[in-house]
Amino acid sequence: MGMRRRRFAAVLQNAAPPGTWPVVLPVVAAAAAIVGLACNVGVTTLAGPAAMLLVAATLAEAFPVPIEHVKSGATSFANVFIVAAAVLYGWETGVVIGAASMLLVEIVTRKSVVRMLYNASLYVLAALAAGLIAEAIPERFRLGLVSSLAFYAVDIALLGAALAVARRENYFRIVSNFFGSTLAPFVVMASTTAVLIQLWHQSPWWSLLIAPPLVAVGLHQRSLIATVTRQRELDRLKDEFMAVISHELRTPLASVYGAAVTLEERELDDEMRARLIGLIRRESTRQTKIVSDVLWASRLDARKVPARAEPCDVGAIAREVTRTAAEIAPANITFDVRADEVPPIVADPEQLRLILANLVDNAVKYSPGGGSIQLRVEAQEDRLHVTVSDQGLGIPADDRERIFEKFSRLDPEMHRGIGGTGLGLYICRELVEQMHGHLSVADNEPRGSTFTFDIPIPTKGG
């Protein structure tokens, strides 16, 4: 049936796990003998229309259809064509098509050899069962339904056997689980097989009519599952976000409260007072940022972010953002701003400030060992280039797109103790894109990261 193969792959990685040989060896040996017997007849029929069934089976095997609740991942419709071949042209043809389609696909996708041989052997034995059953039924009643059932039963029974020995689990439990979760797709496939066989009797060409609905179902199913998977990922990130944000809001609140109580109840020297007031100021700034991130993100989601259009001095904004950041940054961080001779651009100053503040805050936050943070604003022809570089932790190449997604954080468990909402870069990218620009990140030499964006400088009247 082609099901369960993904999970099976995890079990049989590159060699059969110890203990599975007593199942794998006889199955593969029997299949090899059967293919040997079938080759003469099977390969000659492939010179005729049966070749179409081989092509169809290979395509179906290459593009399996994901089905909700079938935990193994995707289900292949190849068995429709293999069973049809066994019923229409005899078990020899079915066996050859089964082995060939599976081997072709698995060789191209470079699966482990054991897995490839075992899977191909399952198709061979299942196709043999389908073909032999068909021969036992008078031609008038040879619809393909019983043959489908035979194929399905043999496939699942043998797949279950390998899994049961590999995982040392109860065979009957595994097999009954398989049957339970794949029964509905089986019914669909069996009736598709019967329809295909009926059409084939009219003319093999007529049976091509079955392709569009099958392809449509497959494509639809794929896009559906992709959407559901994406939605689940978003849900997971949201849960993670809730956990992080409650932590982020509660922890500083406790220290603000503690500082306020101390200031109120005790006589303190000036230095201590200044320290506590500094703490209250820092923590409340952080809290305001968290709350404002959440508000911005929800406004961006709702597409309710009107942008003002005013002449802005990006250089002045950059200097102001840096000054504010420097006030609360640790002493081991230095700032270097170069933003001279930048022509004014027409944009929303509040949004520009937010983008720069987020990038600079991140640069500070993700430089726990200190370092220099550089801000550059340059005009090049009709675009304004802005870069923010740091010498901090850096971002692995594989994560450079993910960090711009909503709620996405590289260290959600906060192993490094750096908190955040995962919203900052999402907001930055959305806002830059609203300004018709693009925000991306690259390595900074010798360490750290460089965030860059550019926005058009509108020409007069633009």
Ligand code: ADP
């Ligand atoms: P937050 O900082 O609140 O977690 P962001 O959306 O601003 O959310 O950033 C997403 C993630 O990208 C961060 O959690 C961090 O892992 C990574 N990141 C952002 N800026 C930097 C930087 N300058 N250096 C290293 N990592 C960064």
